[in-house]
Amino acid sequence: MRPFVYERPTSVSAAIAMASRVDAVRVPPTGADTQFIAGGTNLADYMKLGVAQPDRLLDLNTLAEPALRQIRINDDTIRFGALVRMGEAADNVDVRRRCPALADSLKFAASGQLRNMASLGGNVLQRTRCEYFREISWPCNKREPGSGCAAMEGSNRQHAVLGTSDACIATYHGDFAQALVALDATVEIEGPRGRRTLAFAKLHKRPGDTPDIETDLAADELITAIEVRLERWSSRSRYLKIRDRESYAFALASAAVALDMDGETVRSARIALGGVATVPWRAREAEDALQGKVLDEAAAQEAAEAAFADARPREHNAFKIPLGKRTLVRALLETRDMKG
Amino acid sequence: MNQAAPAPRENQGDPVVRIDARLKVTGQAGYPADIVTANVAYGALATSSIARGKVSGLHTKDARAVPGVLDIVTYDDMDKTDTPKFGNTGASSIGPLHDKTVFHDGQIIALVVAETFEAAEEAAMLIRADYEDERPAASFDSKGVKMEPAAGKNPMFKEDAKAGDFDAAWADATVKIDEKYSTPTQHHNPIELFSTTAIWQGDQLTIHEPSQNVTGWKVELARQLKLDPANVRIVSPYIGGAFGSKGPMTARTAIVAVAARRIGRPVRCVVNRMQAFGTQTYRAETRHRIRMGAGKDGRITAFGHEAWEVTSRPDPYVVGGTSATARMYNYGAVLTHVSLVHADRNTPGYMRSPPETPYVYALENAMDEMAVALGMDPVEFRRINEPEKEPIGGKPFSSRSLIKCYDQASEAFGWSKRDPKVGSMRDGDWLVGMGCATAIYPTAAAPCAARVRLTADGEVRVQCGSHEIGTGVRTIAGQMAAERLGIGMDKISVEMGDSALPPAPVSGGSISTASVCSAVMKACDAIRGKLFAAAAGRGAPLAGSGNAKLDLKDEEVVTETGKSAKLADVFKAMQVGAIEEYAEFAPKGSSPEALSKLYAGQSEFHGGENDEDSVKYAFGAEFVEVRINSYTREIRVPRIVGAFAAGRIMNTRTARSQLMGGMIWGIGQALHEATEIDQRHARYVNRDLQDYLVPVNADIKQVDVILVPEIDHQVNPAGVKGLGELGNVGTAAAVASAVYHATGKRIRDLPIRIDDLIG
Structure with a gap:
């Protein structure tokens, strides 16, 4: 080191x-x-x-501001200080009651030990675990711009099928961020040029030609809080994570779903996908496909098809397309069956 | 008694608590890299980033400039040493610093030694190599691999088993299976990382390193360093995960020893997990083609097993599991053939049940397929093909309790409740599947020495250069002494894991319990003989009792008629304070030089299929239930039941633990474990526990172990069959069978993952 x-x-x-x-x-x-x-x-x-x-x-662990370590919940919002540990947020009964997708996305991430250490601010900024990125002897456009991408023709079972570019196919491996992007969260950012509030959906950048630029943050900016508005759909929300083993594994596919239902009909749906995309992935096409529909298996399937219409597989990750679709179908049906 | 300590049945010993249990759970057990060493310097490896070519230049200037760097050992620095040898004791013939040729990814190119671990790691990362690289061959399908028949290339695999006229029997068979199976590359990832600590005192060298073969390493390291073996000592009192990974010595040991000699200080090198993938041994990938023919009555008439194994360019490592698969059932005609495929890879090595895990997986998957083809219950199909004698040499089995294992396991599992129709069992959105398979492991033993001392106040010390690799052998050796000498476990101490102790064979091949216990028993019996002679001698406490009728119990010599004499009084009569006996055990059929070879670090194995009188195996039957989500296809294993018969069980606690751990590993082999290889570059990709998956607690639910009573006087004096490598054989096939039952999909390539079921 x-x-x-x-x-x-x-x-x-x-x-x-x-x-x-x-x-x-x-x-x-x-x-x-x-x-x-x-x-x-x-x-x-x-x-x-x-x-x-x-x-x-x-x-940052010595920062004095108490708000950084607090979860504040009122009728309208849940606000997480950036230094709240994943484990604390996952175990918070009010978070679970008011917005299960948030709690589950944290509970199913990493291991108990890691959740006790990792902060929420750091968690959303975690970098890809692409094996070629992790090992410095491989070429990697994200680690060393312009050096090439070893994963493209390499061992790429873990890699993304959505939001990829010719420069990078690395997956965004986080879980919490999928729930946040589905729920229209915002992040508060402090920097020498002032304070700003950013839609969580704008925090992460797709790789494009510059996969080394991963977020909208400047080098001297700090996330201080994450805020989620509580709406009609918050309590009817779910995070489903499918992985190779039952704990301590990244998602092969995941779905964060929140539904606003009028009886059996979808008033509006919020959907984000994980494990399959280069950034926390909001599936707007799937949401649009569900609007005003009776949510049955056929409608869920149609939404899933829409979500993956632009998916681009590589040699070893084509299975993520059918898996991603079925994960979304299952998540939609399970969320439908929750009490609103 | 509780689940962890099953009540002993016939011919089974008490579930004595491990004598080092408290030390281990309180962190007091000192593993080799924990040993406090004064003035120690730290080593870190630099390894190649190509798999084939030559190192044309090495840049160490930046590394040398790191504050605290003391030395860098690289090319030319090992010139005064001999290159490693491939074999039982040596992992590979590749001497990475003797030759600038790169044979594989992650090959050692330098060892940095520094004042701190951090400085050594930093400097190692700053070493840059120039390569003349060539296109490597990664595996079976790569251009440039070299294939050759395995038989005769390695003393461990002399010939391909065959019997009768396979071609004719195959042509005549009514029902046929002709399928291909494969198992992936797997790497050892013990929680205790690999390490070497080298300490010189004059020309005396002490190595602290986790080892399954301290005597073998002593001799081999002395050869490489051109030392008298008497001046080399290997110390390895506790081992945190062995399973074969710490069996053969790697090139690192001598390199660290040379570094310590150069700087005149002890050097400790703990290899990081990523580098272990290239510098240690591993289980190479295998492929199989099985042809099985049967009559409508379910009798197998033809069995063909062809297999291919990957090894390195220079070394003919072979596992050759056809030796076991060819003897499993009553086949009729048998044809087997094993091929080696040399690729640009590091030399593979032993991993728990090296031959049986991949080969029996293929066989048992084929058995399940054949049962389906015959429309027969898979348990019934095995019952029909249960042999009287093994089909290759026509020898009897020393004992064979496979059907008893099937009966007891299927009863406990509730096999009768299984609806055989594929896809017929369901629980909500979860498809339910049930499957089974056979476990087999050859029973062997090797020459072993032990020293036992009994003092007048009843203290016993057992010394044996075997290795506590987690199996409980230290406890079991103590139990043997306790039983033979009539002393409580609390007064027994057992020393192991040091080449200064009486030599024991490599702790591999599940031979330790049989070999060590036989030697300890022999030493104890010599002590008994002396005590009884003294106790029954003229004027002695039990004068006139006669040797045959005496026994030792509760620190007393006792007679059948109820007379007794305190141990202390017998010692008094003998006018000695302690009796110490050194015993050498050699299994039946050992060569005249078998014991002298033991001191030279060579283990002569006997048993399995190689004995004249009979073939010797332990057997088991495993039943698995899987649940597969109907949408997302993830596979869960809510329960597994295994019944095993392995002769005398010394300790039901440690036996259960071994078998349970084996079955858990088997679930991992079925569903999780695989090294990913970048096929273009012949490099390992998932070199950490983040991406190299093994089961976690959440994956393992109910695991039931049944110890089936079995008595076998033929195997060895202790009547013990090794079971350390039995539990994980067959498990993956049982899982595959259950997956088929649930989904109708036959997955023949491990691991079975969502990818295989989602399409």
Whole structure:
């Protein structure tokens, strides 16, 4: 592991001041000399592997602001401080009652030990686990722009079928983000140029020609909170995760679904897909296909077809298309059968 | 008694608690990399990023500049040592720093030694190599592999088994199966990482390294380093996951020893998990073609098993599991053939039941297919083909309780409630399937020495250079001494895992319990002889009793008629404080030099199919229920039942634990475990526990182990059949059978995943 400077800022303003740099907006946070660390479950791993090479780490665990560690729930919103641990949020009974998709997306992620360390702010920013990205002797456009993509013709069973580009097919492996993108969450961001609120759906960027640029964040910006509005569909929401084993495995396919039902008819549906896409994936075509329909297996199937109409498989991941569709069908039917 | 400690049935020993249980669960057991070593420096490996070619240049300047770096051992630095040898003791003939040729991905190109682990790791990552790279051949289907018949290429596999006229029998068969099966590459991922700590004191070298073969390693390392074996000691008191991975010594051990000599300090190298994939041994992928012919009555008339195994370019590693599959049932004519496929890969090595796991998987899957083709219950089909004698050599089985195992396991499982119609059983959205398969493992033993000391106050010390790889052999050896000497377990200590102790064979092939217990028993019996002679001697406490009628119980010499003498009094009469006996055990049929070979680190195995009088195997039957979601097709295993017969069971607790662990691994082999290989570059891709999947607790629900009583006086003096590698044989086939029953899909290539069922 490379030597690095380790510092512990005591407030958000101090942290962003320490990270501040004039060219921050042009530097992805993952490529900056100074990087933030919270739970460290992803960054410390990648530092050991030589994938992340920050010269300086700012530890956020010493930030004093109490709101960073709080889950606040009122009639309209659930607000998660960025330093809330995944485990705390997963176990929060009100989160589960008010919005099951959020709780399940956290509960089914990682392992108990990892959930106890990982922060929510860090969790949504976790980087892909693509094996070719993790191992520095392979070419990888995300890790080393312009070097090529070893996964494209390589071992790509885990890789994405939606939102891919010719430069990158790495999957976004998180779970929580699928629920957030389905539920129209917002993120609050602090930086030297001020505070801003961003739709969660705009946080992650598709790889395109620049897979090294993964988010909308500048190098000196910090997520401080994540907010989800509670609506008619929040309590009728579900996160279904399909994986190779029952725990501690990334999704092969997952679906976050929230339904606003009028009897058997869909007033509106919110759908996001995981394990199959390069970013947290909102399936608007599927939502549109369901609107105003009686939600039966045929309607669910039609929505699933719409969701994967543009899917592009590689050699080993074609199974994710039928699996992704069936995951969505099952999630829709199971959500339908929940009490509204 | 509870589930973990089954009540002993006939010919089964008490579920004595492991004597090191408390040490292990409290973290007090010192594993080799835990041993506190003064002034130790840390080593880290740099490994190749190509699989075939030559290293044309090595850039170490940046690495040397890292603060704290003490030395870098690389090409030319091993010149005064001999290259490793491939065989029982050596993992591979590749001497990575003796030759700039790259034979495989992840081959060692340098060892960095530094003041700290972190500095060593950083420097190792800064080493850059220039390569003249060539297109590598990754596996079976790659261009440039070399194929050859396996028979005779390796002393472990002398010939292809055959019997009768297969071609004629196959042509005549009424019902035929001709199918292909495959098993994937699998890598050892023990929780205890691989490590070497080398300490020199003058010309005396001590190696702390997890090892399943301390005596073999001592001799082999001395050869490589050109030392007198008397000056080399291998210490490995506890091993955190072995399963064959710590059986053969790898090239690293000598490299670390050379580094320690160069810097004049102890060096410890703990290999990170990713690098273990290229620097340790593994289970290579296999392919099988099985042809099975039968009559309408269900009798098998023809059995053909062809197989292909991958190995490295230079080494003929072969498992050759046809030796067992050819003897499993009453086949009629048999034809087998094993081929080796040399590719640009590291040399494979032993992994729990090396031959049987892949080969029996293929056979048992075919048996299930044949039962379906015959419209016959798969248990009944096996019953019909139960042999009187093994079909290849016509020898009897020393004992064979397979049908008893099927009867007891199927009863406990509730097999009679299975509706044989495919896809007929369902629970809501979940398809239910049930399947079964046979487990088999050859029973062998090897020469072994042991020393036992009994003191006047009843303290017993057992010493044997065997290895506690988690099986419980230390406890079991203690139990044998406790029983023969009439002493409680609390007064028994057992020393193992040190080449300074009396030599024992490699802890592989499930031979340890039989070999170690036979040697310990012999030493104890010599002590008994001395005690009884003294106790019954003129003027002694039990004068005139006669040896034959004496026994030892509760620290007393007792007679059949109820007389007794305290041990302390017998010692007093003998005027000694302790009796110590050194015993050497050699199995029946051992060569005259078998025992001297033991001291030279060579294990001569006897048993299995190689004995004159009979073939010796342990058997089991496993039943599995699977549930498969009708939408998303994920496979769950809510329960598994296995019944096993393995001669005398020394300890029902440790036996159950071994078999349970085996079945769990078998579920992993069926559904999870596989190394992904980048076929273009012949490189391993999923080199960590994130992507190399093994079952987690959530995957394992109910696991039931039935220990079927069996008595076998032929196998060895202790009457013990090894069972450490029995439980995971057949499991994957039972799962495949259950998946077929649930879905109608016959999956012949492991692991069985959603990909196979979703289409």
